[in-house]
Amino acid sequence: MTGSSAFSKYLALAFRWQRGRQGTGYDKMLLLTAPWPLPFDSYLIRYPEGSEIPPHTDPVQAGRHYRLNLILKSPRAGGEFVCATPIYSSKRIKLFRPDACEHSVTRVEGGSRYVLSIGWVRGKEKASSKKP
Ligand SMILES: O=C(O)CCC(=O)C(=O)O
Ligand SMILES: [Fe+2]
Numbered sequence: 001m002t003g004s005s006a007f008s009k010y011l012a013l014a015f016r017w018q019r020g021r022q023g024t025g026y027d028k029m030l031l032l033t034a035p036w037p038l039p040f041d042s043y044l045i046r047y048p049e050g051s052e053i054p055p056h057t058d059p060v061q062a063g064r065h066y067r068l069n070l071i072l073k074s075p076r077a078g079g080e081f082v083c084a085t086p087i088y089s090s091k092r093i094k095l096f097r098p099d100a101c102e103h104s105v106t107r108v109e110g111g112s113r114y115v116l117s118i119g120w121v122r123g124k125e126k127a128s129s130k131k132p
Contacts, residue, residue: 006035017046025051026105028117039063040120047079047113053105055082058098063123065099069115076110 013030020026026047033041058065069081071092081094083103088095096103098119105113 020045020053022053022056024053026053038120038122040118042116042118045115045117047075047105047108047115049075049108049110049112052078052107053103055102055104057100057102058119060099060121062126063121065097065119065121067094067096067098067117067119069094069096069117071113071115073112073114075108075113078107078109079113080106082106 010030010033014033015029015031017027017029020028026045028046029044031042031044058067066087071081071094074091081089081103082105083089083094083096083101085101086094086096
């Protein structure tokens with residue numbers, strides 16, 4: 001993709017609510033993203049009552065995917081982030097490898113949940129090019 005078409009794609013997407021990829025009731029809003037010097041993206045994610053994210057991974061074409069998720073607002077019940085091996089986890093801060101560690105969000109019950117999600121990719125090694 002050329003720089004200018006990447007930028008027009010960014011302008012078309014940024015600061016608008018889009019349906020989450022899993023189609024399970026959550027919405028995301030692209031804030032800032034850049035391909036260089038360190039590929040990164042940042043999203044505001046909104047989970048209305050009854051939404052959830054089933055177990056999944058977020059693979060990248062090359063390198064290692066990291067995410068720092070800041071839980072801005074928790075619902076009264078549910079909406080728990082589940083990941084067996086986070087790098088760091090507290091009530092409001094989750095640092096993890098979404099490409100390597102399956103993760104999910106339990107059904108939000110009693111109010112909404114809001115997350116600021118910042119992701120970046122380190123290294124260039126292709127997962128499929130790894131020697132056994
Ligand atoms: O909202 C969350 O806690 C996790 C969302 C998610 O799947 C991700 O950030 O990759
Ligand atoms: Fe994810």
